[in-house]
Amino acid sequence: MGRARRERELVLEHLAELRSLPLGGMPEPAFRERLRAEIISGALLEPSSPLDAPEQRKPAHRRPTRRRPLLSQLATLGLAAAMMVSAFATYQSVPGDSLYPLKRAAESTLVHLSSDDAERGERELYSAKTRAREVASLLGSSDGGPLVGRTLKDMEDSTRSGISRLERAEPRSPKIKTFARDQKKVVGPILKQLDDTQLAQAEGYLDYIEGLVAPD
Template identity: 75%
Template sequence: MSRARMRRERVLEHLAKLRRLPLGGSPEPAFRARLRADLVSGRLLVEEPAEEPAKEPVLPAARTHRRPAPRRSLLSHVATFGLAGAMMVAAFATYQAVPGDSLYPLKRAAESTLVRLSTDEAQRGERELVSAKTRAKEVASLLGSSDDGPLVSKTLKDMESSTRSGISRLERVEPRSPKIKKFARDQKETVEPLLDQLEEAQQAQATGYLDYIEGLVAPPQ
């Protein structure tokens, strides 16, 4: 039981005793002495406010410490640019490689991949004709080197193989495509000036190739 309720009970008890007294009479000395003591002490008049439940202390919100974003060091920037530069140099060197170079197989693999990744027959044919043009330029680059014999012969053979494959694909989807005639004229301008620098067997290869592409330019009978 709370202290406030106990005080109220005591007041009610005193009032009950007062009601039991006869009218006009005075309370007993003992009751008056007890009542006087209670009034003097203030226990009957002043009630202490009811105690409120203790509130939990509110803790300040924890501060979130954000770590500053790490700055990329100068060394990492240099390494990134160095790697990008090395990749560009490697790609350029691969593109410029000729038969006999260490990067040449990578160049041929990249060409084959482009052909396989083409979306349709016409695109595959066009990319094979691009490979044929590249072989013609490689033949021109090989002439005059000490070991040009076998490499030139193989490159001429690969040029003709790519040409026939590309023309066959284009003729299936675009029988009279102007791309075929343009390719034939460009190849003739590249290969024909090389005849005088080729060996006899190589000249026979190149002549047969020129006869084939000449038929692509000639109008149909």
């Protein structure tokens, strides 16, 4: 407001000086020089209203930089990668690992979500195969110990439950014989690494699945 008022007063002052001149008269040289200097300096060229000043108008709205969507995408990718790594680590876990209960819970959930006895039986037999591989892994570690016997028991429980379900749903299913043959290939080679108690468990298990591949 102070600057605009000063400019208006300056213009009025010049007009008053011009009106005091006789008609057809010319401004004095001193007046012309002063006016010229003020014009050059911009005193009379600067607009007094924002409406008259295009350069002072509010700049056009700029579209915000697309950083937030990019950060959101990166966060989503990072989360997905973390979930994949976590899922892989869970799948690779063995008895005694911190993620192992999560692995077993996932297996149990898949069994309960199965649509029928045939699918439930197949999932339980898959769990039995997983337990066999875990036993082999535990025997190769220094802290396997009592976990081996517990895992052998879980393997037998899953096998008997899976076979029972599958026999009810699909009597004489070739899947049973295929499972038994595959299990013998995994359990047989580890017998020499077991102690007496574990050996008795494994041999009893092999006797059971041997009957599954016997000719009808």
